[in-house]
Amino acid sequence: MSIPVVTVGQAREDVVGGLERLHGPVTVVRRCTELTELLAACQSGLARAAVVADGCEGLTASLVDRLGAVGVAIIALTDDADEAARLRGIGVASALTGVESAALAGRIAEAVAQLTGTARDATFGSGLGETSAALRQRPADHADVPPASGAGKIIAVWGPAGSPGRTFVAANIAGELAADGKSVLLVDADSYGASIAAVLGLLDESAGIAQACRLADQGLLDADALLKVATPVTTKLGTFRVLTGITRADRWTELRAAALSLVLERAKEIADVVVVDTGFCLEADEELSFDTMAPRRNAATLRTLELADTVYAVGPPIRWGSRLVRGLAELELAVPQVSPVVVMNKVRAAAVGRSRNAS
Ligand SMILES: Nc1ncnc2c1ncn2[C@@H]1O[C@H](COP(=O)(O)OP(=O)(O)OP(=O)(O)O)[C@@H](O)[C@H]1O
Ligand SMILES: [Mg+2]
Numbered sequence: 001m002s003i004p005v006v007t008v009g010q011a012r013e014d015v016v017g018g019l020e021r022l023h024g025p026v027t028v029v030r031r032c033t034e035l036t037e038l039l040a041a042c043q044s045g046l047a048r049a050a051v052v053a054d055g056c057e058g059l060t061a062s063l064v065d066r067l068g069a070v071g072v073a074i075i076a077l078t079d080d081a082d083e084a085a086r087l088r089g090i091g092v093a094s095a096l097t098g099v100e101s102a103a104l105a106g107r108i109a110e111a112v113a114q115l116t117g118t119a120r121d122a123t124f125g126s127g128l129g130e131t132s133a134a135l136r137q138r139p140a141d142h143a144d145v146p147p148a149s150g151a152g153k154i155i156a157v158w159g160p161a162g163s164p165g166r167t168f169v170a171a172n173i174a175g176e177l178a179a180d181g182k183s184v185l186l187v188d189a190d191s192y193g194a195s196i197a198a199v200l201g202l203l204d205e206s207a208g209i210a211q212a213c214r215l216a217d218q219g220l221l222d223a224d225a226l227l228k229v230a231t232p233v234t235t236k237l238g239t240f241r242v243l244t245g246i247t248r249a250d251r252w253t254e255l256r257a258a259a260l261s262l263v264l265e266r267a268k269e270i271a272d273v274v275v276v277d278t279g280f281c282l283e284a285d286e287e288l289s290f291d292t293m294a295p296r297r298n299a300a301t302l303r304t305l306e307l308a309d310t311v312y313a314v315g316p317p318i319r320w321g322s323r324l325v326r327g328l329a330e331l332e333l334a335v336p337q338v339s340p341v342v343v344m345n346k347v348r349a350a351a352v353g354r355s356r357n358a359s
Contacts, residue, residue, distance in 0.1 A: 006047040008032045009054025018101030025105045042072040049108045052076040061090040061217045065258035073111035086219035144239035148183040152268035159314035160327030161280045165345040170277035178238030185271035187243045189300045190279045191252035194245020208243035210254040216262035257299035282334040305335045313340035
């Protein structure tokens, strides 16, 4: 069966025209003038592949994810090796601008086969983080953080509504692990009430997580870039790094799942342990909306829980009420593969008896 393809990039008539003349493995079903038109065409179910013959710099991880969500593979044409590497980082295959039409058709078929074998999620939004130029001005002295092994683990700290102490527990885990000599990155991914910066007394208005997501979205987040947006925090016993959270609740659209996945992947390279403070809400918000492409407020929490090696579920002691019990049931429904470790927080001294360290 011939693969239906949409294209963008009128400047490359030679390539697009060449594909049309093949009359076989691929069929050009629409020529678009810009990426937004291409996205709309793909979302209407017209195509299985998109060829970005010109202007591939406009491709971001979120756009790739949106196209992947509707089953469209992307092939971009570029002669720039750095740009090809960036594209590879966000899941886009590339070919040289002088590629033969038959070879390009082969690349398209490969990319489509690869996408079919890879389940991808839908995630999006129009994030607007700070410019990466602003980041470079900040002095980054991370010398006190021990080097990482390059294969870090993710600990997600979740808990139901009602301020059970997620942030408190996450910050303490980070501090204790740093004191233990581990290389630690604490990430504030709470899309409702980010508070790690406030809890740690950081005068940080820059939302490290939003900056990291923006760079990831653009395919520019390597380990060095992540180190630049992370803030070192020194305690009496050790130093760890922090990706501060969004500074206003209405900036939640900047925490998109596709970008956050890339951030957490990079984070594992720069830290032995990545501790993530999540939001409480587990509702799959796309079910509440007719627009499945709309940004999802709970995507950051859900994606973190999916990617975590260990999930701590923080709540008040169960006899205080059933919020944690209900929360655990919701967690099981939302992310069935997770086996949470329950942390009962805010336990009154009297409730644990005189010898609280006994067991
Ligand atoms: N074990 C504890 N002992 C004493 N105080 C605690 C403990 N855990 C949390 N707290 C306090 O409870 C309050 C809420 O804690 P925290 O901000 O960590 O909760 P949260 O679950 O992150 O809430 P939010 O929904 O606002 O994100 C804070 O004032 C915190 O200092
Ligand atoms: Mg919190």
